[in-house]
Amino acid sequence: QKEVEQDPGPLSVPEGAIVSLNCTYSNSAFQYFMWYRQYSRKGPELLMYTYSSGNKEDGRFTAQVDKSSKYISLFIRDSQPSDSATYLCAMSRYGQNFVFGPGTRLSVLP
Amino acid sequence: DAGVTQSPTHLIKTRGQQVTLRCSPKSGHDTVSWYQQALGQGPQFIFQYYEEEERQRGNFPDRFSGHQFPNYSSELNVNALLLGDSALYLCASSPNTLGRYSPLHFGNGTRLTVT
Numbered sequence: 001q002k003e004v005e006q007d008p009g010p011l012s013v014p015e016g017a018i019v020s021l022n023c024t025y026s027n028s029a030f031q032y033f034m035w036y037r038q039y040s041r042k043g044p045e046l047l048m049y050t051y052s053s054g055n056k057e058d059g060r061f062t063a064q065v066d067k068s069s070k071y072i073s074l075f076i077r078d079s080q081p082s083d084s085a086t087y088l089c090a091m092s093r094y095g096q097n098f099v100f101g102p103g104t105r106l107s108v109l110p
Numbered sequence: 111d112a113g114v115t116q117s118p119t120h121l122i123k124t125r126g127q128q129v130t131l132r133c134s135p136k137s138g139h140d141t142v143s144w145y146q147q148a149l150g151q152g153p154q155f156i157f158q159y160y161e162e163e164e165r166q167r168g169n170f171p172d173r174f175s176g177h178q179f180p181n182y183s184s185e186l187n188v189n190a191l192l193l194g195d196s197a198l199y200l201c202a203s204s205p206n207t208l209g210r211y212s213p214l215h216f217g218n219g220t221r222l223t224v225t
Contacts, residue, residue: 008150032211043114043200043216044153051211088152095211097143097166100152 003027006089006101015110019076023089023101026070030091033065034098035074038086047087048074079108112137114217116201122223123191131186131220135203141165142184143214144176145200153200159184160206188222196224 006023013019021035031052036044048063050056050072056063062075072091076083084107090098115134123129135142141160145153155168159178178184182203188195198221202214 004152006152034213036216041218043202043218044214045216046213049211049213090152092211095207097155097158097168098214100145100154102150102152 001026002102004089004091004099004101006104008102008104010105010107012107012109013079015079015081015108017079017108019079019083019106019108021074021076021087021089021104021106023072023091024070025072025091025099027091027093027099028067028070029093030099032092032095032098033063033072034090034092035061035063036088036090036100037083038088038103040085044088081108081110083108114201114203114215116199116217116220118220119218120221120223122225124225125191125193127191127224128187128189129191129222131188131199131201131222133184133186133201133203133217135182135184135201136215139203139205139215140182141204141206141212142178142182143202143204144184144186145202145216146170147198147200147219149197156186191224193224196222198222 038044064073086103089101143158144156147153157167198219204212
């Protein structure tokens with residue numbers, strides 16, 4: 001079993017849809033949870049960061065962490081074609097040396 | 111404000127050769143981490159440098175080595191290249207926060223192809 005699992009997709013949605021992206025993990029020691037967006041031929045860029053359990057909202061993006069289920073989610077509201085990218089979850093025990101999921105490819109169709 | 115810059119952007123090498131990849135961190139950052147991202151996979155942690163020393167290391171063989179210079183820039187060296195080393199190599203910088211969380215800022219990577 002991999003330490004962090006993520007549905008690779010591809011996930012295709014129409015413009016304006018609500019997108020739900022998820023990761024599961026096996027290491028209960030993880031405390032720091034991040035979501036990165038990676039466009040083709042680019043490096044990952046940080047979207048959201050959450051410490052421990054709970055929700056965090058930033059504009060159209062909401063991150064949720066459920067440590068009891070070892071499950072994290074990223075919701076994108078009013079999705080746009082510019083949101084088309086690969087979304088990577090990442091997590092860490094001490095805030096360093098992040099373990100990444102394999103990424104989910106998202107396409108938002110106009 | 112320049113972000114993380116990496117060079118070269120692309121590289122083609124032959125099995126058994128050695129390669130050096132370079133990274134300049136974001137202004138104000140003194141910690142550099144290297145990640146390997148195989149096609150269709152997430153980045154995997156190779157190692158992290160701070161104060162010119164390797165601070166932490168992931169599960170990579172000794173063929174992978176690095177260096178950090180006094181200006182915080184860094185190099186990743188890979189010896190005896192294997193076909194499986196073909197990947198996107200990402201450099202990420204962060205400010206030192208004494209072991210606590212600090213967000214990673216990634217460069218756009220070096221695409222290494224081993225033939």
